[in-house]
Amino acid sequence: MGGAISTSTRVGDGAERRPTATTRSLLIVDCGSVFTKVALLGKIEDRYRLIARAQAPTTVTPPLADLTAGLHEALAAIERATGRALLRNGQLLTPERDDGAGVDGLALATSVNGPLRVLATGPGRDALAGLVQLSVGGLFIQLEALPSLPVQATGTPEWQQALAQLRAFQPHALLVVGSPFAGGRSPGSIEETAALSARWLDSLGDPLGGDEQRSLPVIVCGSPADASVMSAAVQGRASTVQAVEALSPSTLSPLNRAVSALYEGAVLRDLPNYAGLRALSKVPPAATITALAGMVRYLAQHFQTNVVGVDVGASATSLAGATARGEFLPAVQPSAGVGPGAGAVLRAAGAPAILRWISGPVSEDELREYVLTRMLRRRSLPATGRELELEHALARETIGLALRAPGARLAGLHPMDVVLGTGGVLANAPHPALAALILLDALQPRGITSLVLDTAHLSGALGSVAGLDPSAAADVAEGDAVLLQLGTVVSAVGNLPEGEPALQAVLEYPDGRRHIEEVAQGTLVRLPLPAGEQALLGLYPVPSVDVGLGPGQQARASEPVEGGALGLIVDARGRPLVLPAADDERIARLAAWRRALGLETA
Amino acid sequence: MVAAALEFPLGRPYVPAATLRRLRTFPPGATTLVSVGAQVRADQPIAELAGAGGAPLPVLAGMAGAVVGVAVGHGVAIEGTAAVLQGVVGIGGQVAGPLAMLARGESLAVVPIPRGAIILFPQQVPLMLLQRAAAAGAVGVVAPCASVRELEAFARADLSVLLDGLPTTAPPSPLSVLLTEGLGSAAMARSTYQLLAERLGDTVLLSGATEPRRNIRPEVLLSLPAGVAAAPIPLDCRLTEGARVAVATGPGRGARGEVLHVFARQQFTGPGVLAPAANIRLEDGSQVTLPLHALDRVE
Numbered sequence: 001m002g003g004a005i006s007t008s009t010r011v012g013d014g015a016e017r018r019p020t021a022t023t024r025s026l027l028i029v030d031c032g033s034v035f036t037k038v039a040l041l042g043k044i045e046d047r048y049r050l051i052a053r054a055q056a057p058t059t060v061t062p063p064l065a066d067l068t069a070g071l072h073e074a075l076a077a078i079e080r081a082t083g084r085a086l087l088r089n090g091q092l093l094t095p096e097r098d099d100g101a102g103v104d105g106l107a108l109a110t111s112v113n114g115p116l117r118v119l120a121t122g123p124g125r126d127a128l129a130g131l132v133q134l135s136v137g138g139l140f141i142q143l144e145a146l147p148s149l150p151v152q153a154t155g156t157p158e159w160q161q162a163l164a165q166l167r168a169f170q171p172h173a174l175l176v177v178g179s180p181f182a183g184g185r186s187p188g189s190i191e192e193t194a195a196l197s198a199r200w201l202d203s204l205g206d207p208l209g210g211d212e213q214r215s216l217p218v219i220v221c222g223s224p225a226d227a228s229v230m231s232a233a234v235q236g237r238a239s240t241v242q243a244v245e246a247l248s249p250s251t252l253s254p255l256n257r258a259v260s261a262l263y264e265g266a267v268l269r270d271l272p273n274y275a276g277l278r279a280l281s282k283v284p285p286a287a288t289i290t291a292l293a294g295m296v297r298y299l300a301q302h303f304q305t306n307v308v309g310v311d312v313g314a315s316a317t318s319l320a321g322a323t324a325r326g327e328f329l330p331a332v333q334p335s336a337g338v339g340p341g342a343g344a345v346l347r348a349a350g351a352p353a354i355l356r357w358i359s360g361p362v363s364e365d366e367l368r369e370y371v372l373t374r375m376l377r378r379r380s381l382p383a384t385g386r387e388l389e390l391e392h393a394l395a396r397e398t399i400g401l402a403l404r405a406p407g408a409r410l411a412g413l414h415p416m417d418v419v420l421g422t423g424g425v426l427a428n429a430p431h432p433a434l435a436a437l438i439l440l441d442a443l444q445p446r447g448i449t450s451l452v453l454d455t456a457h458l459s460g461a462l463g464s465v466a467g468l469d470p471s472a473a474a475d476v477a478e479g480d481a482v483l484l485q486l487g488t489v490v491s492a493v494g495n496l497p498e499g500e501p502a503l504q505a506v507l508e509y510p511d512g513r514r515h516i517e518e519v520a521q522g523t524l525v526r527l528p529l530p531a532g533e534q535a536l537l538g539l540y541p542v543p544s545v546d547v548g549l550g551p552g553q554q555a556r557a558s559e560p561v562e563g564g565a566l567g568l569i570v571d572a573r574g575r576p577l578v579l580p581a582a583d584d585e586r587i588a589r590l591a592a593w594r595r596a597l598g599l600e601t602a
Numbered sequence: 603m604v605a606a607a608l609e610f611p612l613g614r615p616y617v618p619a620a621t622l623r624r625l626r627t628f629p630p631g632a633t634t635l636v637s638v639g640a641q642v643r644a645d646q647p648i649a650e651l652a653g654a655g656g657a658p659l660p661v662l663a664g665m666a667g668a669v670v671g672v673a674v675g676h677g678v679a680i681e682g683t684a685a686v687l688q689g690v691v692g693i694g695g696q697v698a699g700p701l702a703m704l705a706r707g708e709s710l711a712v713v714p715i716p717r718g719a720i721i722l723f724p725q726q727v728p729l730m731l732l733q734r735a736a737a738a739g740a741v742g743v744v745a746p747c748a749s750v751r752e753l754e755a756f757a758r759a760d761l762s763v764l765l766d767g768l769p770t771t772a773p774p775s776p777l778s779v780l781l782t783e784g785l786g787s788a789a790m791a792r793s794t795y796q797l798l799a800e801r802l803g804d805t806v807l808l809s810g811a812t813e814p815r816r817n818i819r820p821e822v823l824l825s826l827p828a829g830v831a832a833a834p835i836p837l838d839c840r841l842t843e844g845a846r847v848a849v850a851t852g853p854g855r856g857a858r859g860e861v862l863h864v865f866a867r868q869q870f871t872g873p874g875v876l877a878p879a880a881n882i883r884l885e886d887g888s889q890v891t892l893p894l895h896a897l898d899r900v901e
Binding site: 057059061062063064080161164165167168335340342343344346347365368369371372373375376377378379380381382383384385387388428430431 | 606608609610611612613690691749750751754760761762763765766767768769784785786812814815816817836837839850851852853866870871872873874875876877893895896
């Protein structure tokens with residue numbers, strides 16, 4: 001018999017109680033690019049509980065160009081559902097009144113208006129790229145290299161073309177990474193960087209080039225000498241110049257803080273009535289990915305396990321991994337999603353990659369029309385089964401793009417003990433198996449994984465509440481049915497011909513019953529283990545198949561595994577997951593996998 | 603849930619009368635002919651370009667109203683009252699010209715195309731017509747829809763790149779196009795066709811610019827005489843009982859009806875997705891439950 005495996009990870013169990021806070025009620029607001037989600041949390045018997053939640057379209061563009069309009073609609077929906085007054089004359093009632101009206105605080109997470117877009121340059125940009133990513137990982141940021149054209153190229157067609165691309169990027173800031181070798185040689189010098197940066201800032205600030213050009217803030221991450229040279233060169237061209245300590249493995253925080261501090265001012269401040277929204281909260285807003293990262297880190301620390309959060313949004317896709325050892329592994333695609341971001345997915349992944357997930361004949365034209373329509377009607381949702389399949393295919397590919405994004409560090413994480421899916425496309429999936437298939441197909445975990453679905457669509461916002469009351473997120477995650485246990489997944493990896501026996505899975509129930517399932521290579525199998533039930537799991541792979549302990553290593557759980565909405569899933573489809581090239585065979589395979597998880601197929 | 607149709611920046615796809623300010627941009631090298639304070643007609647030249655043979659090429663105002671600003675060599679800001687038709691998607695920049703229809707009964711391959719005109723074509727516009735219109739010197743086309751493949755072939759660009767506002771190596775579109783219903787196949791709403799057909803021969807201002815992230819839609823401005831009462835914009839876009847709506851996406855696209863009831867709770871729609879929804883009585887008398895996101899308020 002092989003080693004023992006722990007399969008008892010279950011979000012929502014065994015939490016230690018934390019000291020109570022003085023707040024009695026909190027509103028958490030997740031202001032997304034398309035929808036604004038609001039949840040009311042209240043203290044009941046000294047623990048926070050989810051009282052109500054609602055969502056409304058985010059109203060950041062005409063005809064209702066006022067961020068608070070959508071929020072007020074969502075708050076009004078909560079008022080109707082609870083009978084509790086939250087607004088008076090359009091103002092949030094705070095603190096909570098003795099009659100129960102109002103709330104004590106509001107925490108805000110947002111992804112509206114996209115990421116902080118930063119141009120990166122400097123002699124250390126390429127050499128220190130890894131450290132830059134480590135420093136800003138987990139922030140809602142999109143880094144783009146400032147073109148390395150010589151100063152003499154100013155005004156040339158090549159320069160104008162690069163300028164057009166930079167303007168389309170709509171940068172919020174310039175990051176200069178100083179020389180990685182203090183006083184030593186490096187490709188390019190800070191003086192060259194300074195001269196070039198000054199030219200680019202001049203060009204970008206030229207009001208004839210666009211209707212909303214403005215001077216950018218500059219962050220210089222390097223030595224005091226680097227900062228001095230840059231300051232002199234960009235004075236009068238940059239709105240501000242901030243010097244931060246040079247990057248090293250032990251000095252990642254200064255750059256992180258400097259970039260974080262820019263987010264609100266550069267990305268959010270000019271949004272319609274952002275001031276009205278901001279005035280509702282005493283703590284600064286967090287980017288949704290940052291808030292999700294906080295939630296994932298908390299879960300990983302609390303349960304001493306590897307946790308991956310997956311947020312597939314309309315405009316952005318964010319993955320946040322945290323390990324039991326405290327590592328943080330982000331993977332973000334800030335402009336790719338299943339709504340307005342669908343065009344970016346189509347361009348980056350390509351139509352064949354998306355269409356391979358569709359269990360029927362769909363032309364590339366049909367896909368393109370669907371994607372463009374999603375871009376044109378930001379709030380639209382799938383209207384037919386075919387459109388739902390297209391949306392889920394886009395979700396798979398956008399998760400894949402995030403895993404492969406520059407700076408992403410999540411792809412190699414094994415095992416993914418807990419995968420938490422959130423975001424509209426996952427949370428609103430008509431059947432939990434659809435969400436499970438998206439997560440399994442895109443992440444392709446190995447070994448044993450617990451799949452959890454945030455049906456309340458609150459994970460991101462819950463992370464943002466830590467600034468007001470750290471216990472709130474824990475209480476709600478543990479105490480309320482906001483997280484749906486989809487089930488435990490055993491992903492067996494082996495190089496066998498399709499249809500060959502891969503492993504035997506045995507469930508031993510508390511009443512003595514046993515369920516034995518022979519699992520063949522290339523298949524997906526669902527074993528009966530309903531939510532709320534437990535069983536002991538035994539896994540007996542053939543010698544070349546690995547269930548997480550090494551090829552051929554058998555495993556018997558030391559603790560019972562938890563059931564879930566989908567029971568226990570054995571995924572023996574192989575890693576990497578490869579779909580048959582022939583359409584008929586591919587479609588048949590997809591249909592078989594859907595049937596295995598209880599989905600009807602046409 | 604905001605029971606409102608939010609897809610059109612002015613609240614509805616058609617605004618009968620609104621007071622608007624638009625920057626009428628010039629091609630590089632144009633000479634401005636008007637100054638601040640001048641009253642201009644829609645068909646009045648406000649700038650001119652040097653033509654190939656030396657004869658000046660006029661730049662029409664496209665919109666009647668008062669000149670409220672002049673950016674030398676760049677454009678003229680005009681404020682006036684106009685009926686506004688907003689489309690779902692378009693390509694190309696701002697153009698002005700008389701609204702015209704093609705002669706009936708003639709093959710699209712040979713039908714005469716009026717130079718400088720904006721062509722009203724009430725069916726799905728084929729690539730061949732777009733190419734012929736551009737070659738013949740028409741400046742714009744207003745149609746209900748086009749296939750993605752043909753529109754991209756005409757624009758020589760990936761439409762998703764254009765909608766995301768990314769730079770493209772494609773040349774500027776020689777023709778501005780506005781699609782009133784969107785991509786794919788759909789008939790032009792009867793009311794839309796009628797209001798445009800009533801203005802045949804009038805000079806109109808067409809912009810194909812489409813930026814979904816900023817909810818910028820293509821538009822046609824149909825100038826109105828001074829003194830016409832303008833409605834405050836945006837128009838009421840709430841989906842309340844009695845509101846007239848059009849089905850914009852999904853099965854039933856193009857149908858029109860009236861909101862009977864907006865559900866307080868989300869309803870299962872289409873493929874089992876929960877969404878805010880309303881009960882609609884369609885013009886054929888049938889009643890359906892439709893998601894709010896599929897509806898545009900039209901009256």
